[in-house]
Amino acid sequence: MVKHIKNSNVIFGTFLAIGLIGAGYEAYQIHHITKVNQTVAAGQLVTDDAYPYLQKFTAAYDQGNKKDYKHAVQTYGQLLETQPSLHDQAKIQYNIGNNLFVFGLIRRINDDGTLQDEARYAYTQAKMAYEQSLRIEPQDRAAKFNLSLLHSVMANNMKPAPKDQSTMELSNLPIGLP
Known part of the structure:
Protein backbone atom coordinates (compact mmCIF):
# COMPACT_ATOMS: atom_id res chain seq x y z
CA MET A 1 0.00 0.00 0.00
CA VAL A 2 2.83 2.37 0.89
CA LYS A 3 4.53 1.58 -2.44
CA HIS A 4 1.29 2.32 -4.26
CA ILE A 5 1.02 5.72 -2.52
CA LYS A 6 4.65 6.54 -3.42
CA ASN A 7 4.00 5.68 -7.09
CA SER A 8 0.86 7.81 -7.08
CA ASN A 9 2.77 10.72 -5.53
CA VAL A 10 5.49 10.44 -8.20
CA ILE A 11 2.89 10.39 -11.00
CA PHE A 12 0.93 13.33 -9.56
CA GLY A 13 4.15 15.22 -8.83
CA THR A 14 5.19 14.77 -12.47
CA PHE A 15 1.80 16.04 -13.63
CA LEU A 16 2.11 18.99 -11.27
CA ALA A 17 5.58 19.88 -12.60
CA ILE A 18 4.37 19.61 -16.22
CA GLY A 19 1.35 21.76 -15.38
CA LEU A 20 3.48 24.44 -13.71
CA ILE A 21 5.88 24.53 -16.67
CA GLY A 22 2.92 24.83 -19.07
CA ALA A 23 1.30 27.56 -16.99
CA GLY A 24 4.58 29.49 -16.91
CA TYR A 25 4.94 29.21 -20.69
CA GLU A 26 1.35 30.40 -21.23
CA ALA A 27 1.91 33.34 -18.88
CA TYR A 28 5.01 34.29 -20.88
CA GLN A 29 3.03 34.07 -24.16
CA ILE A 30 0.20 36.22 -22.76
CA HIS A 31 2.70 38.81 -21.55
CA HIS A 32 4.40 38.85 -24.97
CA ILE A 33 1.11 39.15 -26.89
CA THR A 34 -0.12 41.90 -24.55
CA LYS A 35 3.08 43.83 -25.19
CA VAL A 36 2.58 43.57 -28.98
CA ASN A 37 -1.08 44.58 -28.66
CA GLN A 38 -0.11 47.65 -26.64
CA THR A 39 2.43 48.59 -29.31
CA VAL A 40 -0.22 48.32 -32.04
CA ALA A 41 -2.80 50.21 -29.95
CA ALA A 42 -0.27 53.02 -29.38
CA GLY A 43 0.22 53.33 -33.13
CA GLN A 44 3.87 52.35 -32.99
CA LEU A 45 5.83 50.03 -35.25
CA LYS A 159 -10.26 62.30 -70.38
CA PRO A 160 -6.53 61.95 -70.71
CA ALA A 161 -4.55 65.09 -71.28
CA PRO A 162 -3.96 65.75 -74.98
CA LYS A 163 -0.74 64.20 -76.16
CA ASP A 164 1.59 65.83 -78.63
CA GLN A 165 1.47 63.96 -81.91
CA SER A 166 5.03 63.17 -82.70
CA THR A 167 6.13 62.93 -86.29
CA MET A 168 9.28 61.09 -85.38
CA GLU A 169 9.94 58.14 -87.62
CA LEU A 170 11.60 54.89 -86.76
CA SER A 171 13.05 52.87 -89.60
CA ASN A 172 11.18 54.98 -92.14
CA LEU A 173 7.83 53.95 -90.59
CA PRO A 174 5.71 56.76 -89.17
CA ILE A 175 4.41 56.37 -85.63
CA GLY A 176 0.72 55.55 -85.48
CA LEU A 177 -1.70 54.25 -88.04
CA PRO A 178 -2.39 56.13 -91.30
Whole structure:
Protein backbone atom coordinates (compact mmCIF):
# COMPACT_ATOMS: atom_id res chain seq x y z
CA MET A 1 0.00 0.00 0.00
CA VAL A 2 2.83 2.37 0.89
CA LYS A 3 4.53 1.58 -2.44
CA HIS A 4 1.29 2.32 -4.26
CA ILE A 5 1.02 5.72 -2.52
CA LYS A 6 4.65 6.54 -3.42
CA ASN A 7 4.00 5.68 -7.09
CA SER A 8 0.86 7.81 -7.08
CA ASN A 9 2.77 10.72 -5.53
CA VAL A 10 5.49 10.44 -8.20
CA ILE A 11 2.89 10.39 -11.00
CA PHE A 12 0.93 13.33 -9.56
CA GLY A 13 4.15 15.22 -8.83
CA THR A 14 5.19 14.77 -12.47
CA PHE A 15 1.80 16.04 -13.63
CA LEU A 16 2.11 18.99 -11.27
CA ALA A 17 5.58 19.88 -12.60
CA ILE A 18 4.37 19.61 -16.22
CA GLY A 19 1.35 21.76 -15.38
CA LEU A 20 3.48 24.44 -13.71
CA ILE A 21 5.88 24.53 -16.67
CA GLY A 22 2.92 24.83 -19.07
CA ALA A 23 1.30 27.56 -16.99
CA GLY A 24 4.58 29.49 -16.91
CA TYR A 25 4.94 29.21 -20.69
CA GLU A 26 1.35 30.40 -21.23
CA ALA A 27 1.91 33.34 -18.88
CA TYR A 28 5.01 34.29 -20.88
CA GLN A 29 3.03 34.07 -24.16
CA ILE A 30 0.20 36.22 -22.76
CA HIS A 31 2.70 38.81 -21.55
CA HIS A 32 4.40 38.85 -24.97
CA ILE A 33 1.11 39.15 -26.89
CA THR A 34 -0.12 41.90 -24.55
CA LYS A 35 3.08 43.83 -25.19
CA VAL A 36 2.58 43.57 -28.98
CA ASN A 37 -1.08 44.58 -28.66
CA GLN A 38 -0.11 47.65 -26.64
CA THR A 39 2.43 48.59 -29.31
CA VAL A 40 -0.22 48.32 -32.04
CA ALA A 41 -2.80 50.21 -29.95
CA ALA A 42 -0.27 53.02 -29.38
CA GLY A 43 0.22 53.33 -33.13
CA GLN A 44 3.87 52.35 -32.99
CA LEU A 45 5.83 50.03 -35.25
CA VAL A 46 5.97 46.37 -34.30
CA THR A 47 9.64 45.40 -34.26
CA ASP A 48 9.24 41.84 -33.02
CA ASP A 49 10.32 39.32 -35.68
CA ALA A 50 7.86 36.78 -34.27
CA TYR A 51 5.02 38.76 -35.86
CA PRO A 52 6.11 39.45 -39.46
CA TYR A 53 2.57 40.23 -40.68
CA LEU A 54 1.97 42.86 -37.98
CA GLN A 55 5.46 44.20 -38.49
CA LYS A 56 4.87 44.79 -42.21
CA PHE A 57 1.29 46.06 -41.70
CA THR A 58 2.34 48.65 -39.13
CA ALA A 59 5.27 49.68 -41.35
CA ALA A 60 2.89 50.24 -44.28
CA TYR A 61 0.46 52.14 -42.09
CA ASP A 62 3.29 54.30 -40.76
CA GLN A 63 4.49 55.05 -44.31
CA GLY A 64 0.99 56.21 -45.21
CA ASN A 65 0.86 58.45 -42.14
CA LYS A 66 4.19 59.98 -43.18
CA LYS A 67 2.70 60.79 -46.62
CA ASP A 68 4.89 58.21 -48.37
CA TYR A 69 1.90 56.82 -50.24
CA LYS A 70 3.76 54.99 -53.00
CA HIS A 71 5.86 52.98 -50.57
CA ALA A 72 2.85 52.31 -48.37
CA VAL A 73 0.99 50.83 -51.35
CA GLN A 74 4.04 48.72 -52.22
CA THR A 75 4.31 47.43 -48.67
CA TYR A 76 0.61 46.58 -48.56
CA GLY A 77 1.07 44.79 -51.89
CA GLN A 78 3.85 42.72 -50.33
CA LEU A 79 1.44 41.80 -47.55
CA LEU A 80 -1.04 40.50 -50.11
CA GLU A 81 1.65 38.15 -51.41
CA THR A 82 1.79 36.43 -48.01
CA GLN A 83 -1.74 35.09 -48.60
CA PRO A 84 -3.44 36.54 -45.52
CA SER A 85 -6.96 35.62 -44.44
CA LEU A 86 -9.89 37.05 -46.42
CA HIS A 87 -10.67 39.54 -43.67
CA ASP A 88 -7.07 40.76 -43.70
CA GLN A 89 -7.10 40.93 -47.50
CA ALA A 90 -10.13 43.21 -47.33
CA LYS A 91 -8.36 45.46 -44.79
CA ILE A 92 -5.25 45.59 -46.94
CA GLN A 93 -7.22 46.45 -50.08
CA TYR A 94 -9.09 49.15 -48.15
CA ASN A 95 -5.81 50.68 -46.96
CA ILE A 96 -4.35 50.51 -50.48
CA GLY A 97 -7.43 52.37 -51.71
CA ASN A 98 -7.07 55.01 -49.00
CA ASN A 99 -3.41 55.66 -49.80
CA LEU A 100 -4.05 55.87 -53.53
CA PHE A 101 -7.07 58.12 -53.01
CA VAL A 102 -5.10 60.60 -50.91
CA PHE A 103 -2.18 60.40 -53.34
CA GLY A 104 -4.57 61.31 -56.17
CA LEU A 105 -5.98 64.20 -54.15
CA ILE A 106 -2.59 65.80 -53.67
CA ARG A 107 -1.75 65.62 -57.39
CA ARG A 108 -2.39 68.88 -59.21
CA ILE A 109 -4.55 69.45 -62.22
CA ASN A 110 -3.14 70.63 -65.52
CA ASP A 111 -3.59 74.21 -66.75
CA ASP A 112 -6.51 73.16 -68.95
CA GLY A 113 -8.39 71.61 -66.01
CA THR A 114 -7.63 67.97 -66.79
CA LEU A 115 -6.19 65.67 -64.18
CA GLN A 116 -2.54 64.84 -64.25
CA ASP A 117 -1.82 61.30 -65.38
CA GLU A 118 -0.59 60.35 -61.90
CA ALA A 119 -3.83 61.49 -60.27
CA ARG A 120 -5.97 59.72 -62.85
CA TYR A 121 -3.99 56.52 -62.38
CA ALA A 122 -4.17 56.79 -58.58
CA TYR A 123 -7.96 57.29 -58.66
CA THR A 124 -8.44 54.34 -61.00
CA GLN A 125 -6.28 52.09 -58.83
CA ALA A 126 -8.02 53.28 -55.65
CA LYS A 127 -11.39 52.47 -57.19
CA MET A 128 -10.22 48.94 -58.02
CA ALA A 129 -8.83 48.47 -54.50
CA TYR A 130 -12.09 49.59 -52.85
CA GLU A 131 -14.10 47.35 -55.17
CA GLN A 132 -11.86 44.39 -54.37
CA SER A 133 -12.28 45.09 -50.66
CA LEU A 134 -16.06 45.15 -51.12
CA ARG A 135 -16.00 41.89 -53.11
CA ILE A 136 -14.39 40.23 -50.12
CA GLU A 137 -16.46 41.99 -47.43
CA PRO A 138 -19.59 43.47 -49.03
CA GLN A 139 -20.88 44.95 -45.75
CA ASP A 140 -17.80 47.12 -45.06
CA ARG A 141 -19.36 50.55 -44.59
CA ALA A 142 -16.08 52.43 -44.58
CA ALA A 143 -15.08 50.99 -47.97
CA LYS A 144 -18.55 51.78 -49.37
CA PHE A 145 -18.33 55.35 -48.11
CA ASN A 146 -14.84 55.90 -49.46
CA LEU A 147 -15.78 54.42 -52.84
CA SER A 148 -18.78 56.75 -53.10
CA LEU A 149 -16.57 59.67 -52.06
CA LEU A 150 -14.05 58.68 -54.72
CA HIS A 151 -16.82 58.58 -57.34
CA SER A 152 -17.90 62.08 -56.36
CA VAL A 153 -14.34 63.38 -56.69
CA MET A 154 -13.59 61.66 -59.99
CA ALA A 155 -14.78 63.45 -63.07
CA ASN A 156 -17.48 61.57 -64.96
CA ASN A 157 -15.55 61.74 -68.19
CA MET A 158 -11.94 61.63 -67.09
CA LYS A 159 -10.26 62.30 -70.38
CA PRO A 160 -6.53 61.95 -70.71
CA ALA A 161 -4.55 65.09 -71.28
CA PRO A 162 -3.96 65.75 -74.98
CA LYS A 163 -0.74 64.20 -76.16
CA ASP A 164 1.59 65.83 -78.63
CA GLN A 165 1.47 63.96 -81.91
CA SER A 166 5.03 63.17 -82.70
CA THR A 167 6.13 62.93 -86.29
CA MET A 168 9.28 61.09 -85.38
CA GLU A 169 9.94 58.14 -87.62
CA LEU A 170 11.60 54.89 -86.76
CA SER A 171 13.05 52.87 -89.60
CA ASN A 172 11.18 54.98 -92.14
CA LEU A 173 7.83 53.95 -90.59
CA PRO A 174 5.71 56.76 -89.17
CA ILE A 175 4.41 56.37 -85.63
CA GLY A 176 0.72 55.55 -85.48
CA LEU A 177 -1.70 54.25 -88.04
CA PRO A 178 -2.39 56.13 -91.30
